[in-house]
Amino acid sequence: MIRVxxxxxxxxVRAGLSAVVTSNPQLSVVGSASDLDVLAEEVGQLQPDVVLLDLSGNPQxxxxEKLLLIQEERYPLAIIIIVEELDSIDLEAVFRSGVRGxxxxxxxxxxxxxxxxAIAFGLVVLHPDAIELLPLREKVVGNPVQTLTPREIEVLGMLGSGLGNKAIAKRLHISEHTVKFHLSSIFQKLGVSTRTEAVTVGVRSGLIML
Structure with missing residues (x-):
């Protein structure tokens, strides 16, 4: 059972989203909150697997900032945000705050x-329109399918699943230093400078799927 x-x-909106969640027998609503202050107070006790957050009417x-504070001081969250206008969000700030969908x-x-x-199983979920908003360097990238090694593609796929260096190292049975080496090579070959950009190029090039 996935706790939401x-x-x-x-x-x-809370009632509507709760009804949507409970329509699936594999999902359970363990609580609801009217704002992030209430979430901060209750999340440690409720321990949800996923937080479904509607952003309507909230200064982004x-x-x-509040989500990041909750992550650091209270409880690690896997968050899905629902927004009215995708082009109004700061994607870099979104991902730093723990949002995974x-x-x-x-x-x-x-x-x-x-x-x-998907989020409960550790994946990252982006609407196609949101993917289009991800920042990319203005560079002409060669065919990454021909330049990335199988291991680098594997690492890239794990980036797309939201895994950190430590988790990737553990899963592949390699050192974190080796993971950093692979990431450096991936960034150079794809002409990017961040993990987000690497995942975006990987998706658009058909190397990985989110």
Missing amino acids: MVVATSSV QLVW ILPSTSTELEIVAAVE
Whole structure:
């Protein structure tokens, strides 16, 4: 059973999202909150696997700061945000705050449920329109399929799943130093400078799937 906490300013939206979650027998709503202050107070006790957060009416910069604070001081969160306008969000700030899924407010019930399940299993979920907003360097990248080694593609796939260096090293039975070496090579070959950019290029090039 996947434990979900719903956060939304509107009681109507909270009720609607809770109904969507409970429509799937594999998901359970363990609690709801009207704002992030309530989330911070209750998350440690409720210990949800996924937090479903509706951003309507919330100043975004304050949201990212509060989420980061909860992550560091209270409880590590796997968060899905639902936004009205995808192009209004700061993707770098979003990912730093612990968000692992981005969905538009027009998402269907099936899309929301599928995203919750995917996030619970450690994947990253991005709506296609959100992927288009990811920052990329203005560089002409050669065919990465021909330049990346099988091991580098494997590491890139794990980046797309949201794994950190330590987790990748453990899964591949290699040292963190070796992981950093692979990342450096991947960044150079793809002409990128961040993990987010590397994943974006990997998705667009068909190397990995999110």
